[in-house]
Amino acid sequence: MKTIVCIKYVPDTSEAEVKVNPDGITVDSSRFSFDINDADNYAVEESVLIKEAKGGEITVVSIGPKKSDVMIRMAMAKGCDKAVRIEDDRIAGHDPLMVAKVLAGAAKGEEFDLVLTGCMASDDGHMSTGVALAEELGVNHASMVKKIEVLDGGKIKVSRELEGGLMEVVELELPAVITIQTGINEPRYAPIRGIREAQKKELKVVKLDDLGVDPASVGPDASQIILEALYIPEVESSAEFIAGDPNEKAEKLASILVKGGLI
Amino acid sequence: MDFELNESQVMIQHMVRDFAQKELAPIAADLDREERFPREIIDKMAKLDLFALPFSEEYGGTGDGYLAYVLAVEEISRACASTGITYAAHCSIGTGPIYLFGTEEQKKKWVVPCAKGEMLAAFGLTEPDAGSDAGGTKTTAVSDGKQWVINGSKCFITNATYAGVVIITAVTEPGQGTRGISSFIVPRDISGFSVSAPYKKLGLRASDTAEIILEDVRIPQDCLLGKRGDGFKQFMKVLDCGRISIGALSVGIAQACLDAALAYAKERKQFGQPISKFQAIQFKLADMAMAIELARLAVYQAAWLKDQGLPFTRESAIAKLFASETAVKSALEAIQIFGGYGYTNEYPVERYLRDAKLMEIGEGTSEIQRLVIARQLGC
Ligand SMILES: Cc1cc2nc3c(=O)[nH]c(=O)nc-3n(C[C@H](O)[C@H](O)[C@H](O)COP(=O)(O)OP(=O)(O)OC[C@H]3O[C@@H](n4cnc5c(N)ncnc54)[C@H](O)[C@@H]3O)c2cc1C
Numbered sequence: 318m319k320t321i322v323c324i325k326y327v328p329d330t331s332e333a334e335v336k337v338n339p340d341g342i343t344v345d346s347s348r349f350s351f352d353i354n355d356a357d358n359y360a361v362e363e364s365v366l367i368k369e370a371k372g373g374e375i376t377v378v379s380i381g382p383k384k385s386d387v388m389i390r391m392a393m394a395k396g397c398d399k400a401v402r403i404e405d406d407r408i409a410g411h412d413p414l415m416v417a418k419v420l421a422g423a424a425k426g427e428e429f430d431l432v433l434t435g436c437m438a439s440d441d442g443h444m445s446t447g448v449a450l451a452e453e454l455g456v457n458h459a460s461m462v463k464k465i466e467v468l469d470g471g472k473i474k475v476s477r478e479l480e481g482g483l484m485e486v487v488e489l490e491l492p493a494v495i496t497i498q499t500g501i502n503e504p505r506y507a508p509i510r511g512i513r514e515a516q517k518k519e520l521k522v523v524k525l526d527d528l529g530v531d532p533a534s535v536g537p538d539a540s541q542i543i544l545e546a547l548y549i550p551e552v553e554s555s556a557e558f559i560a561g562d563p564n565e566k567a568e569k570l571a572s573i574l575v576k577g578g579l580i
Numbered sequence: 581m582d583f584e585l586n587e588s589q590v591m592i593q594h595m596v597r598d599f600a601q602k603e604l605a606p607i608a609a610d611l612d613r614e615e616r617f618p619r620e621i622i623d624k625m626a627k628l629d630l631f632a633l634p635f636s637e638e639y640g641g642t643g644d645g646y647l648a649y650v651l652a653v654e655e656i657s658r659a660c661a662s663t664g665i666t667y668a669a670h671c672s673i674g675t676g677p678i679y680l681f682g683t684e685e686q687k688k689k690w691v692v693p694c695a696k697g698e699m700l701a702a703f704g705l706t707e708p709d710a711g712s713d714a715g716g717t718k719t720t721a722v723s724d725g726k727q728w729v730i731n732g733s734k735c736f737i738t739n740a741t742y743a744g745v746v747i748i749t750a751v752t753e754p755g756q757g758t759r760g761i762s763s764f765i766v767p768r769d770i771s772g773f774s775v776s777a778p779y780k781k782l783g784l785r786a787s788d789t790a791e792i793i794l795e796d797v798r799i800p801q802d803c804l805l806g807k808r809g810d811g812f813k814q815f816m817k818v819l820d821c822g823r824i825s826i827g828a829l830s831v832g833i834a835q836a837c838l839d840a841a842l843a844y845a846k847e848r849k850q851f852g853q854p855i856s857k858f859q860a861i862q863f864k865l866a867d868m869a870m871a872i873e874l875a876r877l878a879v880y881q882a883a884w885l886k887d888q889g890l891p892f893t894r895e896s897a898i899a900k901l902f903a904s905e906t907a908v909k910s911a912l913e914a915i916q917i918f919g920g921y922g923y924t925n926e927y928p929v930e931r932y933l934r935d936a937k938l939m940e941i942g943e944g945t946s947e948i949q950r951l952v953i954a955r956q957l958g959c
Contacts, residue, residue, distance in 0.1 A: 352594070387590050394591065506599045509629035509642045512591045 318373035318467065321424050322364040323434040323450070324357040324392060326385035330440075335549065342544045353388045356435025360497040362504040363465060364433050365396035371467055373430075374398045378423045380408065380416065386520060393515035394507035400520045401426075407525060407532040411441065412540040417449035422530035423523070424454060429492055431473070436461050436496040447496035457493040463501050585651070592633070592644065593651045599628065600659035608660035611786035612931050615778075617742065618786060621663055625656075626697025634671055635679055639687050640695035646821070647883040650828040654879075657832030658839075661935035662786035664832060665942075668825035669738035669787075670694065673943070674701025677747045677818050678765060681806035690745055690765060699744035703822075704734035704766075704792050705815055712948050714749070715758040715812055719794065721750035728764060728804065730772075730797040740775045740790040744768045748794070749811045761811035765803045772797040783934030820893050821886065822943045823900035827879035830903035830939040834872045837910035837932050841865060841917040844927075848919075855917070864913045872910065875903035894956035901949035904939035911936045 328349035336345040353361070364375045377392045377400035379385060389400045401423050409415040424432060432454070434447035444460075451458030463484065464476035477485040478498050507515075525532045533539060557573075559566045574580045585593065604621060611618055625631065634649040635641025649671060657664030675694040678686055678701075693699040710716040719732025730750055740746070746766045753760030766773065776791035806814055842865055845856035855861050878899035885892040911933035915922035922929045940946045 387587060387594065390587060391591055391594065394595075506628055507591070507595050508627065509592060509595075509633060509644065512588050512595065513642055513644070515591075516588055 318367055318371045318431060319427070319429045320364045320367060320373060320375045321378055321427060321429045321432045322357075322360050322375060322392070322397065323378045323420055323432065323447070324361060324388065325354040325379065325435070325438050325440075326351050326381040326388050327354045327438060327440045337547050337549065341546050341548075344547060351385070351388075353391070354435050354438050354440075356437055356439075356497055356499050358435075358504045359499050359501050360433040360435050361392045361395060361397065362502045363497055364431075365505075366502060367431070367465065367467060368396060376401065376427050376429070378420055379403070380405075380410070380419055383522075389520060390512070390515040390518075391507055393518045393520075394511035395505055396511070397518075399518055402520060402522050403525070403528065404522055405525045405532070407536050409535060409537045409540040409542075411544045412542045413443040413446040414449050415535040415540050416446050417453050418535045419525065419528070419530055420446070420450050421453035422525070422528035424450070426528060430471070431491060432456075432494040434494065434496050436498050444496075447494055451494035454492070454494065457489045457491075458495065459487055459489055459493065460496040461498045462495050463498050465495065465501075585647075588644065589648050589651060592648050593655060595628070596630070596652045596655040597658075599624075600655045604656065604663060605659035608662070608786075609925070609928060609931065611660065611662060612783075613785075613925070615780075615785045617666070617788050618660075618663060619742075622666065622697070622700070625663075625667065629697075630656075630667065631671060631675075631697035632695040635675070635691060635695040639679065640692035645883075645887040646824065647880060647887050650824060650879060650883040653825050653828040654832040654835070654876075657829040658836045659832075660786065661829060661833050661932075662784045664829045665738060665784050665787045665938070666700075668822070668829055669702065670700050672822040672825045673703035673705075673818055674739060674743065674745075674747065676821055677703065677763060677805060677814060678745075680817060680821075681763075681810070681814050682765075683802075685802070686765060686805070694745070700739050700742045702737050702739040702743035702746045702792075703818065704737050704740075704746050704748045706734060706736050708733065708735050712945060714815065715761065717749050717751055717761055719748065719750040720754070721752050721762060721764060723752075723801070727798045727800060730764065730766070730794045730799065732794050734792040734794075736779070736789055737792050738787060738789055740792050741778060741788045746792060747805065748792075749815060752808055752811075756809070758812035759809050762808050763805040763811040763814055764799060765805055766794075766797065766799055767803075770797055770799065782937060783931065784938055785934075819943055820896050823896040823949075824879060824882045824886065824892070826939055826943050827875065827882065827896070827899040827903040830900070830907035830936065831872060831876045831879055833932050833936045833939070834868070834875065834903070834907040834910040837907070837914040837929060837936075838865070838868045838872060840927070840929055840932075841868065841910075841914040844921075845917055861917060864917060868910045868913055871902075871906040875899070875906040878902055894953060897944075897949045897952040897956070900939075900943070901946055901953070904936070905946065907936035907939050908933070 328346050333348035338345050375397040377397045380403045437444045459475045461478045462475045463478045466474040471491045474488045559569050632642045633644050637643045653668050678690045694701050705714050721728045721730045748764050748766050751760050752762040772795045774793045778790045848855045882892050882895040882899040914929040
């Protein structure tokens with residue numbers, strides 16, 4: 318099984334205050350620590366579990382800056398074999414369709430049976446990059462996957478997590494893109510020996526041109542989405558004390574709730 | 581000058597932080613309360629090759645060096661200082677002496693399983709009558725031509741109950757003072773070797789500290805470590821290394837104090853605002869952050885010097901002294917920031933104080949560190 322696993326370097330917003338830059342469309346990330354997107358961490362683990370069971374090779378693909386090499390090497394320390402990092406500031410990173418096109422460009426350069434992505438990125442939360450990637454590659458997909466079973470004959474059976482605790486089981490023909498839901502496995506910690514080995518594994522850094530992707534086709538002009546603003550909503554809090562005897566209080570409360578359209 | 585960790589050091593730091601915060605931090609309070617030695621955590625750490633970090637590949641290590649190891653000690657201790665001292669005592673002062681002074685065979689036999697974490701090691705220097713004055717050892721080792729016969733007792737020995745091997749100092753040439761001391765590799769499963777019930781301690785309660793009693797313990801000639809009479813010189817070197825790891829333990833505890841105090845100060849409201857808005861509280865936090873930063877730099881520098889093969893006796897004493905005093909002060913200030921809640925065991929800061937205090941005592945008290953530094957200055 319040849320697997321590609323797509324991972325994203327995301328900020329940990331729990332540690333520092335989120336501040337919007339003066340341009341109004343980017344966030345000041347200088348105080349954040351970055352790490353692998355949570356769901357992607359599960360995707361990496363799933364790819365390694367599949368390799369351990371069925372053999373094969375895993376390629377990590379990521380779009381990101383030089384400092385994300387630490388995250389990519391960590392995935393290799395856990396068992397992924399090689400990596401491609403795309404670093405190019407001409408990509409309209411806010412648009413999942415553009416991102417999917419770039420990832421597809423990287424995937425097309427590799428042989429693959431399976432592509433795993435996280436089901437959602439914790440920073441922009443589109444939940445659509447993986448699915449768009451399947452479309453770009455012209456292959457099957459399943460999203461929000463909580464279980465993967467590799468079948469004979471180039472097929473897999475996956476369980477998708479639906480609302481209300483329902484699980485949907487579907488069979489897909491490979492190649493396919495699967496978006497992984499957190500909790501599908503228990504991500505391992507990279508052992509120190511793995512960390513050492515990871516230093517020796519191949520990590521290719523490429524530009525769009527190296528992938529044969531036309532920069533104009535994935536840039537801000539190609540995107541249908543214009544990022545207009547990012548802002549932090551004002552926190553509003555006001556309390557109204559209702560006076561009167563219990564009956565009056567109940568009546569006033571009920572009328573407030575009705576007026577507010579809350580009941 | 582280069583203040584940047586390399587890529588694998590950053591990865592090691594991230595991995596250990598992740599491991600310690602997820603696996604260890606949530607149980608640290610229970611371990612402390614129950615005085616439970618977390619065997620399962622030690623096994624997990626072994627699987628992650630943490631015990632292999634400071635040793636070279638030919639002896640079962642990963643060859644990452646002391647700085648990488650110090651990063652790991654710091655992160656483990658930030659979550660649970662008890663586990664930090666179990667780890668540090670095993671690597672630095674337990675396995676360290678064999679790695680530094682052992683013959684090829686001794687290293688193959690003992691360092692390899694210790695680096696793999698298959699066996700824990702301990703260092704038996706302190707005795708009831710020889711603490712700061714460790715040269716005043718009363719334990720004796722007498723050669724009968726074939727074997728060494730050891731008699732005496734060692735107190736406050738970390739990992740004593742669980743160690744498979746203990747390095748022991750003993751007098752081999754009576755009347756020759758510090759030049760009459762030698763060190764020995766004592767395998768645990770040997771007749772005449774016994775361990776007392778663990779001490780009831782103020783802190784580090786999930787670490788194991790006990791007394792070792794040696795009654796006519798007979799070990800083969802080849803258990804002598806290095807040259808006869810070199811014991812004193814050897815343990816001075818071992819302590820130089822060990823102090824760096826006590827420094828790292830201290831930085832870990834101090835950082836945990838700052839983490840907890842900062843989070844609490846932002847949440848706790850009095851007089852209609854978070855207490856972090858009061859300058860009196862801000863200054864405490866700022867002072868903590870400053871001291872921790874400096875302690876960390878001192879500890880990393882000492883480890884770096886060791887990795888470069890440069891002298892580090894003075895730097896390791898400075899790092900240990902400054903970091904341990906920073907840990908105790910940070911813990912006290914953290915409790916102050918928590919107010920009455922900090923004085924209860926509902927919050928971790930009282931444990932941090934109890935754990936931090938040992939850092940000013942073990943591997944040479946603060947008074948002894950000042951002596952070491954003064955001596956290095958040429959006094
Ligand atoms: C939890 C724990 C774990 C330990 N682990 C180990 C271990 O693994 N292996 C091991 O060998 N030991 C271990 N120790 C022992 C530790 O290293 C000693 O306790 C320490 O060195 C101090 O010795 P002491 O307790 O005999 O105090 P003492 O030497 O009696 O000191 C008492 C006081 O007198 C001061 N003092 C002594 N001499 C001087 C001087 N010349 N000038 C000024 N002041 C002086 C000291 O600073 C101290 O304040 C451990 C101790 C504890 C509590």
